[in-house]
Amino acid sequence: MATAKTSSCTGSTLLQPVSDIISLPIDQVNFVVCQLFALLTAFWFRLYLHPSKTSTFVRHVVATLLGFYLALFCFGWYALHFLIQSGITYSIMIFSGVENMHKYCFVAALGYLSFCQITRVYVFDYGLYSADFTGPMMIITQKITSLxxxxxxxxxxxxxxxTxxxxxxxxxxxxSLLEYLSYNCNFMGILAGPxxxxxxxxxxxxxxxxxxQHLETNGKENGKYKQSDPSPKMDVIHKLSVCAISLLVFLTISRRFTVVHNIDDAFIASTPFYAQVVYLYLSMLATRPKYYFVWTLADAINNAAGFGFNGYNKDGTPRWDLISNLRILDIEFATSFKMFLDNWNxxxxxxxxxxxxxxxxxxPTAATFLLSAMWHGVYxxxxxxxxxxxxxxxxxRAIRHNVRQYFLASSKHKLVYDVMTWAGTQVAISYTVVPFVLLSVQPSLKFYKSWYFCVHVACMLLVLALPVKPRHIRNRQQDNCLLHPHQQGDKPVVQNSHSTTDNNYNQKLKAT
Incomplete structure (x- = not known):
């Protein structure tokens, strides 16, 4: 057992004894230890390498070197791919000219990522996630193409x-090259982003x-809360608490409810359909805490270093959600497919x-789905x-446009609608992402066959039977909503301008 775990690791084996004691693969132990090291380093970085105490050059150098060290510890020589990908695209940026360099960088970065994913999956370890160096490359690809x-x-x-x-x-x-490498490979985001x-x-x-951020609140000068360096301490503590709970839940229930059990022949033959539905929900619920743990810890690391400040709330308290990757309660209590996707990744x-x-x-909708699939990998x-x-x-979308208005007459009707749509959303999400976890065609189709493709069929019938307003009408209505933000509840009044723009744009994008 220990030998298998050791052979699957391309990074350091220094922590192999710890891996044997807690019965977790060495690559997972390396990842968690490196992230905890990054968390401690982030506090040091914010306090002792504060911009008021040192130059931006030093901050770039330290952030980059620490990032490379963590990458080497986790992935060994595979971490060189991070440098190769960054080096190729930076050369394109410098020598190709600004008119077309964004297209060339997009093709080169995504192409190199796909090449690494193909070789890792079909040459080395199909279906395994040990020492998956392409995970950090996915984040680097996002940064390269965005820049x-x-x-x-x-x-x-x-x-x-x-726009x-x-x-x-x-x-x-x-x-500069240093700024480029620091942006792509800094220690705060090299392993898990965001x-x-x-x-x-x-x-x-x-x-x-x-x-x-030192703007006005409710038309008055925000002098009471004006400060040059708001502390992320409380947000970091809160996020670390979420990490601890998520890890505990994952270690407790993930082995009791496994996704692969949904396609077990004995389970399918002996379990009533309603029980299969419940088990499907529980098994997919059990997979999410590991993402909550990884993404929330990554967010906490950035906040601890002083990165992620997103303005002030109406009461003057600082917000540290500029680069947050999820909102857990909105995910677990989502009452629509849109709401789930709005708050995930x-x-x-x-x-x-x-x-x-x-x-x-x-x-653009089909192109976005295709790009998302290509970016995730080749499974x-x-x-x-x-x-x-x-x-x-x-x-x-068809259900919302044709059914929702009938349940808005009273709070009781709205509650019934919310309960039904919550249950429907959770089942639909679980049904949809089973292949994402199973990876291969045969087990994915086996699962859908065991359900007789009933959700696919129901969705097709709904799309064909229920009319949906043309896009230009929906866009016009959405624009009218965006022009009256006071009708959408209280919002934080001070935040980064491009964050506000993106939030409004996301509402319009997801609505269409």
Whole structure:
């Protein structure tokens, strides 16, 4: 057992004794230990390498070298792929010219990622996640392509051609090699991200992230809460508590409810259908805490270093959710497919919007789904999930447009609607992502056959039977909603301008 775990690790085996004691693969132990080390280093980075005490050059160098060290510890020589991918795309940026470099960088970064995913999956360890060096490469790919488009917007396009979001994120000068490597490979995000815009990262390194936030609250000067360096301590403590709970839940229930058990022949033959539905929900519920743990810990690391400040709430308390990747309660209590997707892997959704949906001239929705599938990897299960997701999205939209208004007459009716849509959403999400977990075609189809493709059939019938308003009408209605934000409840009144723009854009994108 220990030998198998050791052989699957391409990084350091220094912690192998710990792996044997707690019965976790060495690559997972390396990852957690490195992230905890990054967390402690982040506090040191914020306190002792504060912009007021040291230069941006030193902060870039330290962040980059620490990132490379963590990558080498976890992935060994495979970490060289991070440098190769960054080196190739930086050379393209320098030598190809700003007019077309965003296209070349997009193809090169995504192509190199796909090459590594193909070789890892079909040459080395199909279906295994041990020492998966392509995980960090997925985040680096997002950063490379985002920056390439932002430079193109800032140096090759006219102001009037840009959307408000593109204008606020546009980069007006070419970054140095050190800045580029620091952005791609810093110790705060090298292992688990999340991705972020280049301008946000640079303002963090330079220590100017807090300056634009000293605005007015309710028409009065926010002097009471005005401060140059708000503390992330309480947010970090809260996020670490969420991590601990998520890890405990995952270790407790993940082995009792496994996704693969849904396709066990004896289980299918002996279990009533309603019990299969319940087990499906519980098994998919058991897989989510590991994502909660990884993404929340990554968010806490960035916050501990002073990165992630997103303005102030109405009561003057600081917000540290600029690069947060999920909202757990909104996910678990989602009452629509849209609400679930709005709050899951938030930064990747922003990346897809910025580099694909906003820019693709032909069928941007299909192009965005395709890009998302390609970015995730080459397992067939990913493509089955995204194709099913398209059908689910259309059916959910049809139900919302034709049914929801009948349940808004009273709070009791609305409660009934919310309960039904919550149950339907959780089953639909679980049904959709089974292939994402099973990965291969045969087990994925086996699961859908055991359910007689009933959800697929129901969604097709709903799409065909229920009319949906044309897109231009939905867009016009959504624009009217965006012009009256006071009707959508209280919102934090001070935050980064491009974050506000992206939130509004995301509402419009997901609604359509």
């Amino acid at each position: 390439a488009f932002e430079i193109h917007d800032g140096m090759a396009r006219k102001e009037e051609q840009l 408000p979001s593109q204008r606020s994120l546009a980069v007006r000068s070419m970054p 991705t972020c815009s280049y301008k946000d990262y640079i303002t963090f390194i330079e220590g100017t992230a807090y300056y634009p 938030i930064q990747t959704a922003l990346w897809l919007k910025r580099v694909c949906y906003e820019r693709c001239p032909y069928n 067939p299960g990913y493509y089955i999930t995204f194709l099913t997701g398209i059908l689910m999205t259309l059916a959910a």
